[in-house]
Amino acid sequence: MTQARLSLGKQGEEVAARHLEQRGFTILARNYRTPVGELDIVARDRRFLLFVEVKTRRGTAFGAPAEAVGAHKQRQILRTAQWYLGSHRHPELQPRFDVISVLVDQGEPTIAHIPNAFGL
Numbered sequence: 009m010t011q012a013r014l015s016l017g018k019q020g021e022e023v024a025a026r027h028l029e030q031r032g033f034t035i036l037a038r039n040y041r042t043p044v045g046e047l048d049i050v051a052r053d054r055r056f057l058l059f060v061e062v063k064t065r066r067g068t069a070f071g072a073p074a075e076a077v078g079a080h081k082q083r084q085i086l087r088t089a090q091w092y093l094g095s096h097r098h099p100e101l102q103p104r105f106d107v108i109s110v111l112v113d114q115g116e117p118t119i120a121h122i123p124n125a126f127g128l
Contacts, residue, residue, distance in 0.1 A: 020064025020110035021048055023117050027108065033058065036096075045088035049108075057101035059089045061125075064110040073109035074122055082126045 025035055028051050037050040049060040061081070063073035077085075085105060093103070107125040111118040 016064050016066065016112065017062075019112065020108075020117070021062050023064075023110050023119060024060065024062040024108040025049060027119050027121060028058070028060070037092075040088075040092060042088050042091040044091055045084040047085065047088050047092060050092060052098065052101055055102060056104045057098045058104050058106050059085060059092070060106045060108055061085055062108045062110065064112060066112055068111070072120075073111060074107045074120060074125070077107050077125065086128065 021038065025038065028049065029035065033051040033053050035049060035051050037047065040047040040050055047059055048062040049058070051058040051060060061077050063076050065073040082105075089103065089105070104124050105126050107122045109120040109122070111120075
């Protein structure tokens with residue numbers, strides 16, 4: 009992966025984390041790595057434990073950013089979330105899988121937050 013793509017992804021994750029914090033979520037982990045995959049953001053509020061996949065693009069020539077979270081990626085996120093839950097107990101919270109799409113064009117990034125984008 010090129011340095012430019014890594015930088016774009018990091019920028020998108022920063023935007024997504026701020027978006028969640030502004031809506032009252034607490035960020036528990038970022039770039040949580042396991043042997044089975046990585047979770048971009050793990051966050052919580054009073055009811056939900058969010059596993060958030062962030063997709064960032066400079067344009068829509070190859071589709072909207074969220075469209076890149078297909079069935080294979082969803083299965084990988086589910087496996088990684090199970091790994092997280094095995095070592096971090098949050099029995100009072102309902103797990104939820106969200107996708108945050110960040111479109112970085114000119115000016116302010118455009119954010120689309122898709123709560124409960126997919127499930128078990």
